Amino acid sequence: MFHSISIYRRLITILVSASLLGFLFSSCSQQDGQKKELQYRTSISETYPTAPIAVMNPQYQISVPAELKPYEQVAIYAKVTGFVKQIRVERGDRVKKGQLLAVLEAPEMQQQYLSDRSTEQKVYSDYLYAKQAYDRLVVASETTGAVAEIELDRAKSAMESAKSAYDASKAGTGHTSQLQEYLHITAPFNGIITQRNVSVGALAGKANHLPLFRVAQDDKLRLTLSLPEKHASSVYPEMPATFTISSQPGKIFDAKLSRTSGILDPHDRSLALEFDVSNSSGQLQGGDYAQVKLKLKRENPSNWVKSQSVLKTQSGKYVLTFNNNQVKRIAVNEGNRLDSLTEVFGNLSPNDKIIIKPSEEIKTVKIN
Structure with missing residues (x-):
């Protein structure tokens, strides 16, 4: 009988020891997991610092080619x-x-x-x-x-x-x-004769498809240009512009927006702009190519992030947000650039925190 009691006590001891070992192992595993998550969280916040989104509507400048044409010809x-x-x-x-x-x-x-x-x-x-x-x-x-x-x-x-x-x-x-x-x-209007194609005695009329003369109005010119699609919404009435021409280096001329085509050209996805330029002094010539600087501004504020925050991959462009201990990858389209900032469009909130130096190795998971 004494032998049976001894065996029973040994079994109880073994079971208690196993339970203690299991509890200790579970506790160590949980602590290790929490420790790893804490380390990952610390690595995200320290190794990959974040910055808030800038919501603003700045005026920006671009340079585009244009052409000076007679106001009427x-x-x-x-x-x-x-x-x-x-x-x-x-x-x-x-x-x-x-x-x-x-x-x-x-x-x-x-x-x-x-x-x-x-x-x-x-x-x-x-x-x-x-x-x-x-x-x-x-x-x-x-x-x-x-x-x-x-x-x-x-x-x-x-x-x-x-x-x-x-x-x-x-x-x-x-x-x-x-x-x-x-x-x-x-003459249909005040201007200058740019071509004379006939001589006395020549037959003119429906049988001759060559015009007798070409007349152009040069005391007033049209500055015409095609604005890329991504800037079309930044045009506003009487928008100022400055331009230069290669035939008069060093001189800068001013103009104000007179009219637009209103819709994008389906061939090159651009918006046609026209600026009326007074030329009463005759210093400009119709037909010159010009380089125009425009000061543009969008109708509404937009989201801006640091340029280095945009992650460019084969599948597209993204930014990584770090909110509530969770990393998310948000697809974006780039807009304009201003100094070290880039305009982005995507499913972003003004309260989002953006990882400044993103990497494809950063896991997009929630950290508890």
Whole structure:
């Protein structure tokens, strides 16, 4: 019996020892896990410092190429066919609106006008005769039974028919008269003759596809440029700009935004901008290429982070946030750059803390 009690005590001792060892092992494992998590948390906060997101709306500057063009320019064609009789201007001459540039001659057009004019006079005489006949019948009809009603109606119809014929003939004469006016080529606006393509005696008109002259307005110019899509929302009314041209190094010219295309060009995804530039002194030339500096500003504030905070991988661009002991990888698109900051767009909150020097080795897990 004593032997049985001894064996029982040994079993109890072994079980108690095993329980103690298990408890100690579990406690050590938990402590090791907590210690590792604490170390990882400490490594994130110390090895990878964070910085808050900057929410701001700064004015920024970009430089884009542009072109100076005449405010108005047009190719002048002859609307009617004729021979060049006179040329009153040369290339480089300055002209005023309505000034005579050239005279064409078309003898058959003059003959047609004279014929139409003669026909008009004849038809007008017929109309006057029909009207007089009707007026006399109206007076005679005041005496009862003197004129049959059908005769009065017939006279009235003849008068109205003659009136219609006269109106048509008058319109025909006006048409040929207007065509004769087209024999005189005039300037559509104040400007300068940039091309003269014909000589006296040349045939001008529909058979010749070459313009007689080209005229450009140079006292006012258009500065045109294409703004990339990512800057399109930063344009505002009367936006200032400065520009330089290679033909006048060292000189800086000012301009203000006059108009935009309103929509992006589907071919290059850009917004067309136009600046009206006064050139009354004539120091600028239409056709020059220019380099323009624009001062842009977005409508609303946006998120900015340190440029080195953007993690660039094969799968895209990301920032790593460290909030509530949790690391998250957020996909972003880059916007503008300003000194050491980069504008980013993504699922970010103004309260997020961004890891300044991210790495693909940083685990995106929650640390308890």
